[in-house]
Amino acid sequence: MFFVNRIAGFFRLAVASAFIFGGTELVRAFQLTTGSTVTLSVTADGTSPFSYQWLKNSVKISGATASSYAISNVQPADAGDYSAIVSNSAGSIMAPAQTLSVKSATGVTNSTSIDTNSAVSSTTDTPTVVTSPSPTGTGTVPAIYAQPSSETVTLGHDAAFTATVIGGAGQWQVSSDSARWSNLSNGNQYSGVTTGTLLINGVTSALNGFKFRFLSGGGTSNAVSLGVIAAFFPFPVSMAADGAGNLYVGDTATDTIQKISSTGTVTLVAGMSGQTGTADGGGASARFNDPSGICAASDGSLGVCDNANGTLRLVASNGAVTTLAGSTGLRGNIDGMGAAATFSSPTSICRDASGNFYLSDSVNNTIRLVTPGGAVSTVAGSAGIAGAADGLGASARFNHPTGVATDGAGNIYVADTTNNTVRKITSNGAVSTLAGLPGVSGSQDGAGNAALFNSPTGLAADNYGNVYVADTGNSLIRKISANGIVTTLAGLPGIAGLMDGSGSNAWFNQPKGIVLNSNGVLYVADTGNAAIRAVTLAGSVGTLELSADAADTKNSANVPAITQTVATSNTSTPGIATSGGGNSGGGGGAMGAGTVLALLLVYSLRAVLLKRGCAGDDSAKFA
Secondary structure, three states, rough: OEEEEEEEEEEEEOOOOOOEEEEEEEEEEEEEEEOEEEEEEEEOOOOOOOOEEEOOOOOOOOOOOOEEEEEEOHHHHHHHEEEEEEEOEEEEEEEOEEEEEOOOOOOEEOOOOOOOOOOOOOOOOOOOOOOOOOOOOOOOOOOOHHHHHHHEOOOOOOEEEEEEEOOOEEEEEEOOOOOEEOOOOOOOOOOOOOOOEEEOOOOHHHOOOOOOEEEEEEEEOOOEEEEEOOOOOOEEEEEOOOOOOOEEEOOOOOOOEEEOOOOOOOEEEEEEOOEEOOOOOOHHHHEEEEEEEEEOOOOOOOEEEEHHOOOOOEEEEEEEEEEEOOOOOOOOOOOEEEOOOOOEEEEEEEEEEOOOOEEEEEOOOOEEOOOOOOEEEEEEEEOOEEOOOOOOOOHHEEOOOOEEEEOOOOEEEEEEEOEEEEEEOOOOEEEEEEEEOOOOOOOOOOOOOHOOOEEEEEEEOOOOOOOEEEEEEHHHHEEEEOOOOOEEEEEOOOOOEEEEEEEHOOOOOOEEEEEOOOOEEEEEEEEOOOOOEEEEEEEEEEEEEOEEEEOHHHHHHHHOOOOOOOOEEEOOOOOOOOOOOOOOOOOOOOOOHHHHHHHHHHHOOOOOOOOOOOEEEEOEEEE
């Protein structure tokens, strides 16, 4: 038996692999000496009773039908790949193979190493399996994830499904009604139709609700449904929130600034989809070129880092756009007034209580200050010099800083992206490293430089000294407490996908922008998914359901082919459709069986067009 696993976008969801920890490395092999004894065991979560079958090199071992399998007096012939199939009334699942090699007294090692494709069932309450060989007695083994039976992809993005190939051949099929199935052929839309991975290029709205399955070795996999959601923001990179419950999104693909109302309606604020330029003016007559950073005042006026134009733009609450500082025809690091000042690549922006703007000038490796009157100065860093040094003002060094945020005490926080750190600048210009280890990437939680990031980009800060991080390379949302303790609020390290839930049961795809609204909800520009996500401070994640403003004719070029219904019971918070929660909290780890069951039951009840939602709290009730 084999089962379809799913991958989203260009990223394979490698959640079906169970590894054994050995020292500081993840290994799938154990080396034994002839004459030793080893015991292999599996642990299953799900509905009992379970049955077991052990395999060596994919061949069933006669009589090996218990939860553990012991090999005494190990000999060279025992070398090979061992795995186990665990079954219950709902289905079966196979643990990934663990390679045992045997070293003889002469020092010769006999081993077998084959590439195994772990199978994961999406059948309700299928057992979750981990393998745990015990010759060393060290380490823990993460569980295999049971996957939902549907995949949601944003309109125009790529999608893919994988399945285990039996006998070296197979065939992908498609159905619109689950009754009639047709073989797929390679072409512009599909590729890999006879392999274990089916690629769907540029998903269209016509594929919404279609089901896919794989035939191989005389068997048929479970069917996986494809849901297609609207692409209101093809490449959202920045977010802001005002005092009235509105959100603002900077989209670099369309060169526009758009607003999401408290009811989930999307309207154009400034710029015109598909048209770049430098023009100031009202609303749709203004032009931007790669607007990469955005911040909002309580009245809805905005500051925008117009990256490719090298300028700081202002957008009044009525949509009128002006240029406050920088020159579109010049690049540099000159401090000065208005157009006399120059930037290299203004990337992110925040605003303090006095109306001052702080910008990350990424290529210059500096943090710049712009007063409400347009006077530009350099707060920290030295133009054109990259590094990781802490220090005062110009003695500090950054390496491609991006996200910036400010707290109520006047501190500025910086996502020092290439250094994989988050920095802090006090009101007197003193720069320190709050968390992360310069030049080292990873996803480890911990205190200060014991924590690791992977290309952190967007930042948000509250008035209690907490900082929230869009950890882009890890596809995570992280939290740094006031004393520098880093925890993972939501997402699964290194796994890119579009799935709502709680903690590690929710997935992102290279999120870049993040903002904390007055209700204590984080909103995330989930760039790789072309979606806007909401994250409660308890780690519950939902995807905003949006609708186009029918009266917004200026933005007709950006109205998607699929519209979505807003579901909300809180007029101050954009709506999120809910379809069950999950375990709260952050960090990595496996889904519990109850979480898997709840998710699968809900997915089967909801139309695939609805985005899967989250368990809310009192600050944001998700309908």
